[in-house]
Amino acid sequence: MHDFVYKNKNLFCENIKVQDLAARFGTPLHIYSYNTLMDHFIKLRKAFSAIQALICYSVKANSNLAILKVLVNLGAGLDIVSGGELFRALKVGCPANKIVYASVGKTEAEIATAITEGILFFNVESLPELMSIDRIACQLGKITRVAIRINPDVEAKTHKFITTGKITNKFGIDLNNAYKILLLRNKFRNVKICGLHIHIGSQITESAPFVAAIKKVADFIRKLESKGISLEYLNIGGGLGIIYANEAPQTAQVYANEVVPLLKSTGLKIIMEPGRFIVGNAGILVTKVLYIKNTPKKKFVIVDGGMNDLIRPALYGAYHNILPLRKISKTEKADVVGPICESGDFLAKERLIANVKEGDYLAVMSAGAYGFSMSSNYNSRLRAAEVMVSKNKVCVIRKRETYADLVRNELLFKAK
């Protein structure tokens, strides 16, 4: 469910006609619905209310300050993966004790800042990292908390780049080694191991892999308890899939029905880290048709949004629905491509696309997650503006870049 719907043949975001936004703010343009964002968060919280899970929104999906602020105001915690995301989290006033920090490559400086700020805990991805955290905490004269990220070795059935819970992935620690670490937990004098973390991948549309992973970790928790090792937190990660094409992903409630009993049985406080589930369908990318190009073999709809704005089709072969802002019943098979000088710069291939003409706009649906956050200045293109709509109101939440932004940090070489 989301708030981008046709009313009288025109696509609206909540109460505002999307075409008016495109005309006013220019294109390419990211548009988010405040209501959709809130709605997804609240649905998830409600589904998990029986166990009062702390929902730590996954900042990497969309790290815009305004989006973080909306969620933090609703009571969300934040799941961060870098010092930059910690900076953002603190900037929007997220309480440090609602921040959890994952990443296989935390630097010393990042770890030190996170300890100093007093985050809830680190999701630790390897023994060397645990040793680093312990050493840095010691240098700072602090005791810090960590959850061990378990690699449960389950198949998540998603794109190979976003499956993260197989033992051949770089993430987490296998059960055997995690067990050994937990037995040695008192050796780490400045680290308290307070929980376990799993995260098996992204855009997973069925519950079976989640259930399999949670069962494995619940068994492991029981084994630990039998050895006198008690924990406080179980962080079940994110990865909940959304509808891009014809997927029928589980709802928050169906997912909760499946996993809450398992989670309850652990007796631990539960944390979850949804990103795409909250923001994915809360955003669209609006792009303008520059040229209709008919070649002997193909029709190309050339638009002003490129792979620098949305790299998911090129990188993951991802599907995004593409709709005209003004409903047109006639469709024709076409490639929708951007202006970038690569054949990989496409938004859709050989797809039935509304019969738009030059100057019309198209909405690339479900672009709220991993859209702007992965965007670049490739081809010296300016990163797009982002606006948020709430009912009749619209607010720029990120200004379109200028040419001055492109070269802000550059300096000429003075060799001779």
Added chain:
Amino acid sequence: MHDFVYKNKNLFCENIKVQDLAARFGTPLHIYSYNTLMDHFIKLRKAFSAIQALICYSVKANSNLAILKVLVNLGAGLDIVSGGELFRALKVGCPANKIVYASVGKTEAEIATAITEGILFFNVESLPELMSIDRIACQLGKITRVAIRINPDVEAKTHKFITTGKITNKFGIDLNNAYKILLLRNKFRNVKICGLHIHIGSQITESAPFVAAIKKVADFIRKLESKGISLEYLNIGGGLGIIYANEAPQTAQVYANEVVPLLKSTGLKIIMEPGRFIVGNAGILVTKVLYIKNTPKKKFVIVDGGMNDLIRPALYGAYHNILPLRKISKTEKADVVGPICESGDFLAKERLIANVKEGDYLAVMSAGAYGFSMSSNYNSRLRAAEVMVSKNKVCVIRKRETYADLVRNELLFKAK
């Protein structure tokens, strides 16, 4: 040939030890050799001196102002693909009459600025674009010049994302339609069609596809001449491959030997658009080893450079040689992976890698082209610093980003 070589077991860039640069400027760090950059340009110019080709460096490969300035000072023109690249070209003082502008998706504003600035010509990619340029030039009261980009329908034998000269690609105009356009050339009152353009792809290591494409276009030029249509320019594009792994690409001279006779036969002024050939091996990406992670199945060398710094391995399956800054004879099979929370974030997979330890540095070779220019802030990571070395001298040509840069254009939402 390039200027990154081991001296006494330490990797140097010209006369400076790379390790000293990493320690001084931090990592990840892009390092360019001024001499390599110059050398590649000069070799190409020499190879084509018989026909005095205008070498328009392809800005998208690496658009740093300092790099552009070095080349412009040597007499290079610039091949641009956006308004942002035009801004950069003018900023480094490139004469407008040495700028050629390609892209399937030029916007009205971009076209208007390029006309006003008086660029040499547009490479026109479709009939609708030609009509737009004509209309905009008319509105501005100017006559502007264009080359028709021919899609010669040849197989370039490179990654599907960077092959651009097949008829199923979005680029250029097939010969039949180009012919029709040229017959109607007088209908475009504010556009003078002064040349033809081809560009068949990128990282092409053998001459056969180039020769095939140039032969096709040379035949076409003769056909046009027989109809009384004479042109001034032939733009043969870029695409010259470099050594990443074990390729044995043609040298500039071998390439020239093959194509110069064909080009001479056209009697036209020749333009070429090399990017990677000039800057690819002139740059490396230096990254620090954060953790060595041994799992039951694999060894992972976790470094502080990620897919946001260099997306070529993830996007194209590209190979980059990875060398230790201090030579180590012992190697071990490992994945070299970055800190980003995706399994797609890798620099090398199952590769024999020097037996480095935590705190050591690695050089990702041949990262000068499509490295920084495709970089992003994904995972809220700061884009890396860039430095250029000339003999004993080093100069920062782009400062490392700060957290303030990350959120510079963001604004909180004020809904209530």
